[in-house]
Amino acid sequence: MQKAIEDSTLTAIVPNHSSVKLGTLMSIIRQSQLPRSLCE
Numbered sequence: 001m002q003k004a005i006e007d008s009t010l011t012a013i014v015p016n017h018s019s020v021k022l023g024t025l026m027s028i029i030r031q032s033q034l035p036r037s038l039c040e
């Protein structure tokens with residue numbers, strides 16, 4: 001899922017299955033620009 005805003009594009013990863021691999025989860029957290037400590 002993507003959204004164009006001003007001079008950039010925001011991308012949201014939306015997994016379509018019941019389990020999410022750790023690498024995918026870490027990528028989602030990193031792209032959200034939220035502190036990793038919120039997810040621990």
